[in-house]
Structure formats: C-alpha cells, structure tokens
Amino acid sequence: MTRAGSQSNLVELDGTGLRIAIISARFNDHIVTALRDGARRGLTRLGVEDSDVLEAWVPGAFELPLAAQAIAETGRVDAVLCLGTVIRGDTPHFDYVCGEAARGIQDVQLATGVPVMFGVLTVNTEQQAIDRSGPGTDNKGDEAAVGAVEMALLLKCLRTTN
Numbered sequence: 001m002t003r004a005g006s007q008s009n010l011v012e013l014d015g016t017g018l019r020i021a022i023i024s025a026r027f028n029d030h031i032v033t034a035l036r037d038g039a040r041r042g043l044t045r046l047g048v049e050d051s052d053v054l055e056a057w058v059p060g061a062f063e064l065p066l067a068a069q070a071i072a073e074t075g076r077v078d079a080v081l082c083l084g085t086v087i088r089g090d091t092p093h094f095d096y097v098c099g100e101a102a103r104g105i106q107d108v109q110l111a112t113g114v115p116v117m118f119g120v121l122t123v124n125t126e127q128q129a130i131d132r133s134g135p136g137t138d139n140k141g142d143e144a145a146v147g148a149v150e151m152a153l154l155l156k157c158l159r160t161t162n
C-alpha cells in the first residue's frame with residue numbers, strides 16, 4: 001500500500017521497481033558522503049533495489065541542476081536526488097551557490113516532469129551540517145530519499161488515473 005497522495009504518514013511507501021538517481025556534489029565531501037549514505041539507507045528501507053539506483057558526482061552544488069537535467073532527460077529514472085552541502089563563509093558566494101542550485105533544481109523538475117529532490121544543506125556552520133547528516137532517519141539524504149519515492153509514486157498515480 002502506498003501513501004502517495006495521502007495526508008497520512010502512517011501508510012508505508014513501497015519503492016519496489018522505482019529507478020532513482022543520486023547526484024552528489026563533492027564540495028564538503030565528508031558531509032555529502034554521509035548524506036549519500038543516508039539516501040542509500042532510505043531507498044533500501046523503502047524497497048528500492050540497489051541495481052535500480054544510478055549514482056553520479058559533480059564538483060559542487062552549483063553543478064547539480066545540469067547533471068540532474070541530463071539524467072532526467074534520459075527518461076530512465078523516476079526521480080532524482082540532488083545532494084550537497086553549502087556552508088556560509090564571509091563572501092556572497094554562499095548565496096549565489098545556494099540560490100542557483102535551488103532555482104536550477106526546481107527548473108529541472110518543472111521542465112522535465114521528473115521529481116528532483118533538493119537535498120542540499122545550506123548551513124552556517126560545519127556542526128549544523130554534521131547534525132543533519134547523521135545515522136538516523138533525520139539525515140537529510142534519507143529524508144530526500146523518502147521524498148523522492150513519495151513523489152515518484154504520486155506522479156505515477158496522477159498520470160495513470162487522469
């Protein structure tokens with residue numbers, strides 16, 4: 001049973017058969033690797049087969065939208081997770097990278113019709129990033145995995161019933 005389209009969090013999501021891409025940004029890679037591990041745990045818990053997960057790495061969060069677009073356009077995935085970590089410094093670079101990553105990811109999902117999750121930490125300190133990338137289900141990569149499965153199931157449902 002799926003909770004796609006349901007208001008309840010109590011019904012289990014079933015990701016069996018879904019094909020999911022994970023794109024990770026290498027900048028702050030010790031954190032992003034933990035987000036990626038959380039995403040893999042989340043997908044496995046929801047029934048997504050390892051062989052149905054495609055992985056790619058890009059240099060930084062700024063590059064996530066282009067890679068997401070290229071993968072979404074193949075038509076071979078049901079959802080894409082974009083993972084990254086941007087830690088605020090003393091320059092405006094933070095705002096440009098975060099803003100363009102968020103805008104680009106939203107543009108890709110609207111243009112392609114493939115759900116693209118914004119699993120990018122935008123934080124003030126490294127400790128905040130560590131706190132959001134731990135071993136539990138509150139790991140933001142794990143949360144992005146749950147969102148990807150929910151959106152993929154919802155869109156399948158909407159496209160077959162309407």
Ligand code: INI
Nearest residue numbers: 025027059060061062084085086087097
């Ligand atoms: N990329 C990140 O993913 N996180 C950051 O914190 C970061 N900072 O701080 O600069 C960052 N910059 C690189 C950027 O994403 C691009 O890779 C680079 O500008 C080349 O286009």
